[in-house]
Amino acid sequence: MTHLSALVAAPSGQALRVAALLRQAPFEFARVVYGLSDQASGRTGTMAAADVARAARQGAPVTRERAEQRARAYLPTADQAHCPRCWVFSGIKSPLHFREPSEERPESALCRVCGAEYATEV
Numbered sequence: 548m549t550h551l552s553a554l555v556a557a558p559s560g561q562a563l564r565v566a567a568l569l570r571q572a573p574f575e576f577a578r579v580v581y582g583l584s585d586q587a588s589g590r591t592g593t594m595a596a597a598d599v600a601r602a603a604r605q606g607a608p609v610t611r612e613r614a615e616q617r618a619r620a621y622l623p624t625a626d627q628a629h630c631p632r633c634w635v636f637s638g639i640k641s642p643l644h645f646r647e648p649s650e651e652r653p654e655s656a657l658c659r660v661c662g663a664e665y666a667t668e669v
């Protein structure tokens with residue numbers, strides 16, 4: 548990376564992070580819908596169904612309505628980003644841990660509660 552590109556990337560990096568995470572909330576809501584549908588039809592082995600079951604074990608049962616409300620209300624901030632999956636599935640604010648980009652992979656955000664990992668730069 549040249550000095551110039553570092554300079555350009557720095558100020559917008561946090562905003563890009565938040566934007567990348569915001570884009571994940573509708574996908575997590577879609578996973579809730581798939582997971583509930585899988586469960587209802589007996590396909591309990593899918594990833595989405597397993598996430599629904601795990602969230603239900605943690606507390607309140609997962610419903611489509613509540614997940615949709617939470618997906619709309621998801622609002623990470625640059626200094627307090629929380630996991631979209633934990634929030635949409637369970638209403639829990641789990642802190643994300645950012646992993647520095649390397650030559651092989653872009654920066655990503657990890658959740659140590661549910662194991663989700665999100666790429667936070669393109």
Ligand SMILES: [Zn+2]
Nearest residue numbers: 630633658661
């Ligand atoms: Zn999580």
